[in-house]
Amino acid sequence: GDSVTQMEGPVTLSEEAFLTINCTYTATGYPSLFWYVQYPGEGLQLLLKATKADDKGSNKGFEATYRKETTSFHLEKGSVQVSDSAVYFCALKIQGAQKLVFGQGTRLTINP
């Protein structure tokens, strides 16, 4: 079935470090791909998305590129801040379906 696998957490970095959170997927057809972020005690917010191969989604300094050949959508940021501490979820949506399928989430903690 359709699934998303994320890098195991938790991830702890120092402020201004480079961030990569890996995400790979298994899906029939050509899914749309998403990164959502969940701050403590809150719901999920869309961070960025890409709808076709080689698209790059970007927002708030975060980027992810839809790689069809490696079925990946890794999240990157060049210089993280303490305020980026949150749980990050990778997700996919199959063409013709409405629901999103989520990965298990990666907890990120940034230390000053």
Next chain:
Amino acid sequence: NAGVMQNPRHLVRRRGQEARLRCSPMKGHSHVYWYRQLPEEGLKFMVYLQKENIIDESGMPKERFSAEFPKEGPSILRIQQVVRGDSAAYFCASSPPTNVAGELFFGEGSRLTVL
């Protein structure tokens, strides 16, 4: 423009009681989704509804759980005879009728604690 509204934000129940969680979608959205997040785990899809119709309930437990989205009023996720394993955060999301972009808009969740 109000977002997805869920209530209650926190709910405590004793084993065997019933829990009712409510979700009002964003204005203009007619599709509602329920997800469950167990402690330290990801989000698991439960059910997808449109007004007066259950479209996909492939993630709903076979017993004790039900969902509805009536013509008027919020969507309701109902858990009968709760057990400790039902303790989780339940998130509702909504989307417009033609969701080409695929984005779901989430509420802040209802956190159920079963004593």
